[in-house]
Amino acid sequence: MEDHLFGARAGRTTRTVVVLQPISADCTVRCVPRASGLGLAGRENRVATRQDRRESGGGPTLLHAIKELILDRGLRPGDRLPTEHQLSDQLGASRNAVREALQALQVQGILEIRHGHGIYLREVTLDGLTDILTFWARLTEPDGLKSLLPIAEVREILEVNLLRAVVPLLAPADLDELVAIVEDMEARAERDDWAIEVDRRFHDVLYRPLGNWVVVFLLQAFWDAISSISEHHDLSIPPPARIAQQHRNIVTALQRGDADAAVAAMSGHFDNQLHRTRA
Template sequence: MAAVPRPARPSRAVEAQEGVKDLIVRRGLVAGDPLPTESELMEQLQVSRNSIREALKALQAVGIVEIRHGFGMFVGRMSLAGLVDELAFHSRITLQNGKNHLAHLVEIREILEVGLVQRLIDLGSEADLTPAADVIARMDAEAEQGLVSPETDRLFHDLLYRPLGNPLVSQLLGAFWDVYYQLRDHLGTPDEPPGDVAKRHRDIYTAVLAGDGPAAAAAVTAHFDGVRNRLARLRG
């Protein structure tokens, strides 16, 4: 019988990465808390300086560690920047070959927001939608000037779902938005009149305020029609 090969042993740098993560968890550290120095980590984890530095670079790349030159190392704040760059790149190279990653992302975001508006409706009077209403007023003013700014559009979604009290919602929606924004020059000129953009957002707000789940879901779907139309136009 042939001998079964043993799994490759993780490199010392990979072991160091796991050691740093374990240290953060065991000590109950949170984002922004200082980490031990390189020398202290070498001693505690029993690895070389090169392994520690390689591990810290890898952890910095995924946001687990933040290195502030001149100040030290800290537990990082969660960032989806790496995911955004990867999604934007793959979406860009598939934009015109019929296997468009961006269309799939739009579908995922639509499904997410359909669920989120229902959660808002379930909250009822506990959800303060006043900040979102204020953004709609800004949208109307911008539409009269001929353009609803991307920043105002993004702010509406951020404030609308804030009553849910889930910070990951804002980060995930922000990641989708960042991918779309990176690809804006490849998508061509928007064909929706500014007044329609403002109305689509107002329809979402009005349906949520009225507690009308089907209308809110339909309004979210209509909101993404503009993006879908631009993608369809690219595919000819």
């Protein structure tokens, strides 16, 4: 069965023929343009396998092939990849195509290209997500404080809903570390001092027992975006004593093993933050 698409170009009619036929999961259909009346002999529609596409150096497919190579070889963050020349030979693609694919993977935060030293698998990072969040927050809402609202709302949903799962997982050592952080907050508050890294460490330690790297990196991305926007707009913070008390309320509930009270205290902490951005 043929489906014809017609279009005029340079005074002649060009026809693209798409042949629909059963194909395997390892294949894709390749469409071959054919000009009416020009007798382009030998130009037949054919099915292109993954190997065909790899040899052609197609962008997205080559990126996928390099990522599959990393997975198949069990490479870990910090490990060195084959050279550009070796990848070109192994993947059947041109060196230019391989170079472009490697650069794209570096932009994605997967690889690090150290000129003169080699290509390395990076540590897990969501730097790209942080940049996207920061840029779009500032673009969609020029008001510095209000630009934090979408990020803060999602962060609240994530943290408040995860807290109930964290409570039974907290070990005495975790609670001791959280208490020490709150005491540091309180000591700073007496000097009317505040350090965002202390607040950040509290939340990092709190959700660490979940053992979920996605949660860890999402929270880091939110923190980085919020910090970047706050610094750019030189935003003020609530009184340090109030923030310290909110964290003390959370820790007190955690020490009792009271999930409901901990969730209520965390919600109150975020309500205060969100009230500022909505005002």
